[in-house]
Every structure is written in structure tokens, then in C-alpha cells.
Amino acid sequence: MTPVLLRPDLAAVAAAVPEGARVLDIGCGDGQLLAWLRDTKGVVGRGIELDASDVAAAVGRGLAVVQGDADTDLADYPDAAFDVVILSNTLQAMQRPADVLAQLVRIGRSAIVSFPNFGHWRVRLGLALSGRMPVTRSLPVSWHETPNIHFCTIADFEALVVEMGLTVERRAGLHSGRQVAAWPNLLADTGVFVLRR
Amino acid sequence: MDERFGLDRRVTLPGDFPLAGGGVLPELTIAYETYGKLNANRTNAILVCHALTGDQYLASAHPVTGKAGWWTRLVGPGKPVDPEHWFVICANVLGGCMGSTGPSSIDPRSGQPFAMNFPVITIADMVEAQARLLDHLGVGTLAAVIGGSMGGMQALTWAVNHPARVKKVVAIATAARHSAQNIAFHEVGRQAIMADPIWAGGAYVADKPPAAGLAVARMAAHITYLSEEGLTEKFGRRLQDRDAVSFGFDADFQVESYLRHQGLSFVERFDANSYLYITRAMDYFDLAQPHDGNLARAFAGVQSLFCLVSFTSDWLYPTAESRRIVRALNAAGAPVSFVELESPFGHDAFLLDAPEMNRVINGFLTA
Numbered sequence: 001m002t003p004v005l006l007r008p009d010l011a012a013v014a015a016a017v018p019e020g021a022r023v024l025d026i027g028c029g030d031g032q033l034l035a036w037l038r039d040t041k042g043v044v045g046r047g048i049e050l051d052a053s054d055v056a057a058a059v060g061r062g063l064a065v066v067q068g069d070a071d072t073d074l075a076d077y078p079d080a081a082f083d084v085v086i087l088s089n090t091l092q093a094m095q096r097p098a099d100v101l102a103q104l105v106r107i108g109r110s111a112i113v114s115f116p117n118f119g120h121w122r123v124r125l126g127l128a129l130s131g132r133m134p135v136t137r138s139l140p141v142s143w144h145e146t147p148n149i150h151f152c153t154i155a156d157f158e159a160l161v162v163e164m165g166l167t168v169e170r171r172a173g174l175h176s177g178r179q180v181a182a183w184p185n186l187l188a189d190t191g192v193f194v195l196r197r
Numbered sequence: 198m199d200e201r202f203g204l205d206r207r208v209t210l211p212g213d214f215p216l217a218g219g220g221v222l223p224e225l226t227i228a229y230e231t232y233g234k235l236n237a238n239r240t241n242a243i244l245v246c247h248a249l250t251g252d253q254y255l256a257s258a259h260p261v262t263g264k265a266g267w268w269t270r271l272v273g274p275g276k277p278v279d280p281e282h283w284f285v286i287c288a289n290v291l292g293g294c295m296g297s298t299g300p301s302s303i304d305p306r307s308g309q310p311f312a313m314n315f316p317v318i319t320i321a322d323m324v325e326a327q328a329r330l331l332d333h334l335g336v337g338t339l340a341a342v343i344g345g346s347m348g349g350m351q352a353l354t355w356a357v358n359h360p361a362r363v364k365k366v367v368a369i370a371t372a373a374r375h376s377a378q379n380i381a382f383h384e385v386g387r388q389a390i391m392a393d394p395i396w397a398g399g400a401y402v403a404d405k406p407p408a409a410g411l412a413v414a415r416m417a418a419h420i421t422y423l424s425e426e427g428l429t430e431k432f433g434r435r436l437q438d439r440d441a442v443s444f445g446f447d448a449d450f451q452v453e454s455y456l457r458h459q460g461l462s463f464v465e466r467f468d469a470n471s472y473l474y475i476t477r478a479m480d481y482f483d484l485a486q487p488h489d490g491n492l493a494r495a496f497a498g499v500q501s502l503f504c505l506v507s508f509t510s511d512w513l514y515p516t517a518e519s520r521r522i523v524r525a526l527n528a529a530g531a532p533v534s535f536v537e538l539e540s541p542f543g544h545d546a547f548l549l550d551a552p553e554m555n556r557v558i559n560g561f562l563t564a
Contacts, residue, residue, distance in 0.1 A: 046532065055536040056557045059504065062564025064532035066523055076524040 006036055008177020009114055012192050013088050016112050016170065017041060021083035024048070024107060026070045026100075027090035031058030038063070046082070048073065071095045074103035082108045089190075091115045092148040098160060105166060105197045114192045117173065119153030119185040136189075154184050154191040161195065170194040201334055202231045204257050207296050210329050214298075220316025223305050227330045228296025229253050229288035232272070233280030235336065242336045243278055243562075244327060245287045246344030246351035249475055250415075250467055252295040255287035256280075261466045270550060271343075277559035278343065286334065290351075291326040292318045292475050294468035298326075301403065301468045312470055313399035320347070320482045324354045328362070338362050341562055345369035345547040346514065347475070350482050353522070357484060360500040367558055369506045370547045372518035373492055373525070374483035379513065382421050383476040386414030390469045399470050411469040412460030419459045424510035424543035428452060485525075492525035499526075503533040504561040506554055508546040534561060 006014055010033045017023060020042045025034050028047030031054075037043035047065035049055050058065040066073075070087070071094055085108030087100070092115055094100045104111035116139055117123075126134035133143040141148075152160070154173060161168055172192045173184025180187040201208070207228045214222040230253045235242060245255050245268065252259070256266035256273050272278040278285055289297035292315070300315035307314075331339070342363050344352040349371025356366045372379070393410025395401055420428075432452040436442065439449065448454040488494035503526055507519040516537045526533040538553050540546035547554065 046527075052536050052538060052553065055534070056553055056560065059534045059536070059557050060560025060564065062560070064502065064534050066527070066533060066535040067537055068520075068523075068535070076527060078528055081527075081530070 006033065009174060009190050009192070010036075010088060011177060012172060012174055012179075012190075013086055013112050013114055014041075016192070016194050017043060017084050017086070020044075022081075023084045023086060024077070024082040025086045025088070026074070026104075027087065027093075028054075028058060028063075028065060030054045031061045031063045031065060033086070033088065034058070034063050034065075035061045070100055070103075074100065074107060077103075077107045079106055080109055083110070084108055085111045086113075087111065088114045089116065092150050092152070094150060097150050097152075098164065101160070101164060101166070101195070105195055110169060110194055110196045112192065112194050113157075114190055115152065115157065116148075117154045117185065117188050117191050118151040119155060120189050121186050122189075124186075154188060157191055157193065161193070166195045166197065168193055169196060202235070204230050205260070206230060208330070208333055210333060214326070214329070216316050216322050217319040218317045218322075222298060222316065224298070225291070225326055225329060226296070226298045226302065227288050227291075227326060228293075229286060229330060230255060230257060231287075231334070232256055232285040233283050235284040235334070239336060240338070240340060241282065242284045242286060242331075242334075242339050244331070244339050244342045244355075245272065245278070245285060246323075246327070246342065246348035247287065247290065248344075248346035248348050249418075249479065250463070250472075251348070252293065253287045253289045253297075254295075255285070259466070262462070268548065270548070271555060271558065277555050277562060283340070283562075284336075286330070286336070288327055288330050290323045290347075290475065292323070292471055292478060294471040299468070300399070300470035300474055310403075315470070315474060317481075318474060318478050320350045320354050320478055321358060323478065324351050324358055327351070327355075328359060331362075338364065341365040341367060343367040343369075343558070344371070346371055346544065347479055349514075350479065353484060356499045356501045356503070357495055360498050363501045365504070365561065366501045367504045367506075367561065368519075368522070369554070370508055370511050370514050370519075370544055371505075371522075372514045373485060373495075373522050374518075375480050376518075380480045382417065382513075383480055385417050387473050387476060389413035389417065390473060393469075396469060399473075401469070406464065407469045408461075408464040411464050411467065411472060412457075414469075414472060415463040415467075416456045416460040419456060421513045422543055422545045424512065424541060426510060426541045427543050430541065431455075492521065493528035496525050496529035496531055499529065499531050501531070502561075503531060504557065505533065505535040506547070506557060507535075507537045508540040508542070508544070509537060510541050511544045511546060513544040 034045040055067045123134045173180045173188025174190040209226045214225040289295040342352045349368035390410040393407035396407035437454040484495045485492040507516040523535045
């Protein structure tokens with residue numbers, strides 16, 4: 001079976017997952033990333049997803065996915081149950097992002113977190129020039145309809161990680177899926193961090 | 198043609214059948230149906246477990262009511278459990294009244310019906326009876342065991358008591374234990390039966406059953422299978438064949454007429470003593486009980502993949518009960534999928550048209 005091409009931000013996350021790891025993907029959607037990891041990296045994967053039809057689609061791919069809410073359900077998982085816990089493009093939709101981060105590094109030996117960078121120059125420029133909340137390619141929904149309630153910049157995230165005493169194993173700023181060479185908080189549309197306790 | 202396979206089969210397996218509660222049955226008869234063909238490697242067997250008042254007529258016409266099988270929306274040509282592909286088994290539970298050994302069976306030792314001399318049985322006993330049937334059919338390992346409601350309890354028990362014999366478990370609209378509310382509703386039903394003088398301590402004759410008591414039991418139970426939203430939508434306060442209330446105690450309201458009909462038609466096909474014994478088995482069900490209430494420990498040795506489904510308006514076995522099972526399976530490291538589906542139809546939703554449920558089950562079985 002030929003694995004499908006991953007969304008660029010997922011590809012960056014997938015690259016950080018070791019072969020054969022036990023992986024929990026939180027907010028796994030229809031299971032695209034988990035299925036890819038299973039088929040190409042021999043990963044043993046589990047997923048959590050809020051949307052019932054996404055869960056149905058993921059189960060249809062043969063994945064073990066539980067309908068649930070990362071804000072409330074992560075406490076149910078035992079310590080170090082997974083090698084890697086993934087939270088891709090979901091942190092900004094959490095009620096309590098810091099609590100969720102703490103759960104990630106508890107449940108997983110390492111955690112891969114990706115999020116849209118609100119410090120990207122387009123966002124800064126958009127807000128500065130139009131005075132309106134930015135609606136961009138990666139954040140296409142208006143402020144009153146978006147499920148994203150806790151935006152941050154890469155610099156904000158770095159500060160939180162330091163405050164929580166977490167170790168950053170790797171970090172990358174991506175623009176259109178490609179790593180930016182410098183000034184990630186200005187030039188990257190997405191931040192990807194590998195964290196551990 | 199192997200006589201063991203097909204519609205309307207019945208087998209008596211000689212020898213003692215010991216029960217979890219300490220009793221022993223001198224022999225075990227199981228009435229069952231099979232659909233499709235067991236493949237050469239014997240890897241395509243699916244056991245479907247029925248609910249409290251269900252039976253083995255899973256996908257063929259019921260001999261008493263003439264109605265189509267009770268789960269033809271899931272089992273049949275073009276459905277997720279297609280006999281073209283799967284070898285499907287469905288057996289009347291131990292304690293039932295459609296041919297398997299139950300309180301209305303003749304006790305070979307006395308020549309009389311067991312009636313209330315029938316030993317109290319458990320969900321685990323039902324599963325052991327099914328295991329004996331599988332031995333008889335030459336089925337070692339099940340590709341899947343599927344059940345809703347009490348059928349789901351059996352499916353979970355299969356995974357716990359026979360971990361090596363079950364590859365996949367589909368447990369729908371079910372729980373790992375009976376709640377106080379579940380027990381309370383069952384007790385109302387049992388007391389309705391026992392309050393009927395015709396019940397006579399269970400010693401009624403077959404053609405003169407405690408119909409009034411059993412009908413009331415069914416009426417009360419039937420309410421728990423629906424939802425307030427569903428009842429309101431279906432009946433509201435609409436009147437039955439009249440323009441105004443009668444200021445009497447006729448079935449003025451459509452919902453009354455409907456419940457009375459449910460009660461009366463149930464009596465035609467179900468035995469009152471079976472109702473007592475099977476509801477009791479459900480009340481005693483608590484998978485965590487042998488493990489000091491720790492459900493995760495009950496699942497410690499499971500080897501199956503699990504798929505759980507609940508429905509938003511099911512207040513009999515609500516989503517919280519499914520989530521409790523999911524949590525415990527996660528804690529035990531077992532691979533589990535779970536989805537809560539939108540439905541206004543209450544507990545009965547799993548027997549009605551549920552395309553999303555079919556999609557999930559189909560994906561889970563074929564993956």
C-alpha cells in the first residue's frame with residue numbers, strides 16, 4: 001500500500017517519531033497521520049478525536065481511536081503509557097493549554113507539539129494595518145467562529161515551556177512545511193517542538 | 198450437509214454444566230442459528246449476542262411473531278456482518294425461552310419444568326454455554342463477538358474469560374456493571390410479575406402464564422429503551438382514536454395504547470420466569486467485582502481489539518458507562534476505539550437505522 005502524502009505540518013511531526021514507537025495522537029482527525037506512521041514506520045498508534053465522523057473514518061482505517069476531549073480525558077491515561085504523544089495543530093483549541101502540555105509529558109516519554117505561530121509577520125502586519133483579527137491561509141476562520149481560543153507565538157510557547165520546567169529536545173519553525181533558517185517567530189507559520197519532562 | 202449448521206438448530210450437550218453461582222445443570226440445550234459458511238481455516242466466525250428479550254432469530258423470521266430478524270440492519274447481504282463473508286452464530290441465551298435451557302425447560306431429574314427450581318445464572322454462565330456451543334461447532338477462535346445491551350455484557354465477558362478465543366469485541370450501548378437505576382427498573386418488572394396471582398411462585402402452566410404481570414414488566418422496561426425526546430416526537434399528548442379525553446382509564450393517549458400493545462405482544466413470545474432469571478443475571482453483572490471494583494484489572498489479560506459505541510439519548514446505558522470501559526481498557530493497555538453517536542431514539546437506537554454505527558463496525562471488522 002502506497003502511503004498518502006502527508007500535510008506539510010504533519011510531515012514535520014512524523015519526521016520526529018522514531019520507528020516502531022508507541023504513539024498517542026491527540027486530535028487525530030480522520031487518522032491520516034496515525035495511518036501513515038503505522039504503514040511507514042511500524043508505529044503502534046492510538047488516537048483521540050472529538051468529532052464522531054472523524055472517529056468513524058479513523059476506525060475505518062483500522063486505527064484504535066477514542067472519541068474524547070483532550071481537555072478532560074488525558075487524566076485517564078497512565079504515566080509513560082506511550083513513547084510519543086502528538087498534539088498537532090490542536091493546542092490553540094484547548095481550554096487549558098498548560099494543563100494539556102503537562103499531561104502530554106506525563107503520558108508520553110516525549111511529546112511533539114505543533115501549533116500555528118501568531119507571531120508570523122503576516123499576522124503581525126495584518127493586525128497592524130487593518131486593525132482586524134487576522135484571517136490567514138493556516139487560520140482561515142473568523143475570530144467568532146474559530147475553535148482556536150488560545151493563540152500564541154513561538155516566543156510565547158518557549159516562555160511557557162521554560163515556566164513549566166520542560167526540556168525542549170528539538171524545535172523547528174516551519175513556513176509552508178519547510179524549516180525556516182532564522183527568525184522563526186517572525187518567519188514561521190507553524191512551530192514544532194519535541195518536549196519531555 | 199452438516200446438520201450442525203443452518204437455521205433453527207438445537208443441540209443438547211450431555212454432562213454437568215456447572216454455574217458461577219454454585220448450581221449445576223444436568224445437561225445443556227442450546228437453540229441457535231448460523232448464517233454463512235465457516236471457512237477452511239475457521240477464521241471467519243462471528244458470534245452475535247442478543248439482548249434481554251432477544252433470541253437466536255438474528256436474521257431470519259421469528260417463528261412466533263413472523264417478524265424479520267432482530268438485527269437485519271447489521272447482519273445480512275450488503276451489511277457489515279455479511280454472511281457471504283462471515284460465518285455468523287447467534288444462540289438463545291442460557292435461561293432463555295426460545296429453546297435453550299431455561300426455567301421453562303423440563304428438569305430431566307424430575308420430569309417437571311424447572312420453574313423457580315432453576316438455578317440463578319450469570320452473564321458469565323451464558324458465555325460458558327456459548328463456548329460449549331462453539332466447541333460443538335468446531336469454532337476455536339472468534340473473529341469477533343458483537344453485542345448490544347446485555348449482548349454487549351456478554352461480548353465484554355468473552356474477552357475477559359476467554360481472551361485467546363476472541364480477536365475483536367464490539368460492545369454497543371452497554372455497561373460493565375448494572376447501576377442502581379438499572380437494578381431498580383428490573384426490580385419493578387420482577388415485582389410486577391410476582392404480584393400477578395397467576396404467577397403462583399413460578400409454577401404456572403405454559404398455556405396460562407402471568408400475562409398481566411409480564412405485560413406491565415415489559416411496559417415499564419420499554420420506557421427505559423426510549424427517550425423523552427423520542428416519546429414526545431412519536432406520541433406527544435396525541436389521543437388514541439378519539440377527539441377528547443374520556444375522563445376514564447381507557448388508553449386515551451397514544452403513548453398508553455402503544456405501551457399496552459408492547460406489553461400484550463411481548464407476552465405472546467416471552468416466558469415470565471425467563472424474564473426473572475435473565476434480569477437477575479444482568480443485575481449481578483459487574484466485571485470489576487472480582488477485582489475489588491478495579492475494572493482495569495479485570496481487563497488486564499485481554500488480547501482482543503475493542504470497539505465501543507454509545508448513543509447520546511441512551512439513559513439506560515449512558516455514554517458515561519462506555520467511557521468507564523474505555524478508560525479501563527486504556528489503563529490495561531488494550532487497543533480500544535470508541536464513538537458516541539447522535540440519536541434521539543434512546544437505548545433502542547442500536548437496533549434501528551444507524552448508518553454511522555454500521556460504518557464504524559464495518560471499518561473495525563474489515564481493518
